[in-house]
Amino acid sequence: MLSLGVVLSTFVVALVTIFITHWVRKWRNPKCENGVLPPGSMGLPLIGETTQLLIPSRSLELHPFISKRVQRYGPVFRTNIAGKPVVLTTDPKFNHYILTEEGKSIELWYLDTFTSMLPIYAVGNVQKYIRNTTLSRFGVEGIRVNLLSQIEQVIQTTLRHWSTNQIVDVKHDAASMIFDFTLKQLISYDWEESSEKPLSKRFSSLLHGLLCLPLDIPGTTFHQTVKDRKEMLRIMRDAIVERMNSPNKIQTDFLDTVMERLENSEVCDSRFPIQLYGWNFICQL
Template sequence: MWQVGLCVVAVVTILISQWLYKWRNPKSNGVLPPGSMGLPFIGETLQLLIPNHSLDLHPFIKKRIEKYGRVFSTNLVGRPMVITADPKLNNYLFQQEGKEVELWYLDTFEKVFRLEGEARPNAVGRIHKYLRGTFLTLFGVDSLRTKLLSEIETTVRTNIHRWSTQGTIDAKKEAANDKDKLEKVIRAMLKERIACPEEKKGDFLDRAVKDLNTDFFLTENFILSIIVGALFATVESISTAIALSFKLFAEHPWVVEDLVAEHDILLKNRENKESPLTWDEYKSMTVTMHVINEVLRLGNVAPGILRKTLKDINYNGYTIPAGWAIMMVNCTLQLNPNVFKDPLAFNPRRWKDIDPQTASKNFMPFGGGIRQCAGAEFSKAFFATFLHVLVSEYKWTKIKGGDVARTPMLQFQDGMYIKVSKKHA
């Protein structure tokens, strides 16, 4: 019997060894980029989740770039992946949307919306195109210019006033709470903007389903939920940027002085000091945009931009297999010392000397290509309006906290506590 037992153990050992070998050496029609698949099932996920208490690139990515180069393979949450910090490859991938790569909505999303098999080709692109177009119609430049900007200002004024009555607050937590309080307002705005006569409601939904050419039933509530989710994700990133700005302002008070000077000039040029913020005023905020750019440059909220390969991609002697995930780490561009001198320093004035072409190639806080975040202009307008109201009418003091950590998302582990009060109270 012991001989049978030894045979069983031997067979199991061989099978496990073969499985481990396949895990560590995934199939490919060419040479994979260098790297490691990590542990079975979890890959190298745990290393990515180790907190990094710095605004610098996460060590998981930084160390592997130093070891393997700007393109390397790994496995995260059980998914084989190539991470690229190579500007040329990333730019190429941005141009290959719908051809060699597509948005990766995670495998669960694909199953929920049945984006598999015969239904898969171009379905993800159609969904994204439809929802992006709807989002831009509702929250794009035209809507911001004609109506939304004043609504944003009203919301910002209400929220900052509430902060000023609460004593010491956690800026990150309150900004996130403000986002939740906006839900009913935003849904009402959405209802108003996509409103159509009740008798034509069916035509609207039928047209939406036809445009998407998918077999799931698209309802008005589904449209609202997806758009609200996208909008809240946008505001969530801005809430983190707002909290980060309080930390950076406390460390660099001269930046606040620059902002105050700019917005004092803006108010002096108004005929009516009580008038709401106009689009022309927003577009004239050069110093404010420099500050926003610098906060976004340092405050990369997400570790990278996810895509999925539709076919094998050959690059620089390596092959990225079809079906693999790709994470494009563009934040390495934003910390490039050849473009941004002393890259970890917070210095909004540096943007005076950076020409638009250089910025477009090395600064991508909202992604790039045809899949650039549809909420980019909304985010900047929201942030600019917040700074306008804040520096024009309020003063604040940092109380405690402000230590950042990437896990890998940017977080404030000990909060960002401030006290806000009216300037002339």
């Protein structure tokens, strides 16, 4: 005859097994209250598919994490990143819809590291104003009329510099080139005339830290990301203070345009989402 202890132990093990099985099944098959989720995989419990996404790739194409899932599930699929269930899309029309409806029929939501590194203050009328100003300056017509000759000059200078190097990381260096050029158009910042670390390198470090664990401990990627963010904000704030102290000095750049209407804190924090979107867009070309 089985003892009471053995019976209780068996009962507890059975309960734990049922609970874990139910939890894993619920993890792998999340429910959507207002619709049907696209196909996909949620990966391992707690960490999802984060480790697969963080595997570095030097390919000029889509990251293997995305391309493999597009082939398997289609242009829209579900996954789990950093413990958060998300839906990824590579469909141009759907992406355009998300960008145009953000804050309207699309609810704003970002990963914890995004909200801590990139505060989202540009909403409502401010968001609309920044978007319209950005498109008027960096849209197709604005580039053709005002920036095309400058872009050609920057490309020629960069190609001459590349010709002197034995090895060129085209994806990284091209993105850095366009980032530095864009930053010059935004706040008239020229890293070649500065003794500081180029902001393109700081921003690259910032992007690498957005999907890491948010542990602000010396030696971690997130800690370096926090330092780079503070330095970038300092440079932007210095540019704003300089403009405020010299109102008669006209730079005719993007910052001059937005400062006519936005508050200083809004200008600082709104620059990050624009640069983030531009950097990721460039890297996908």
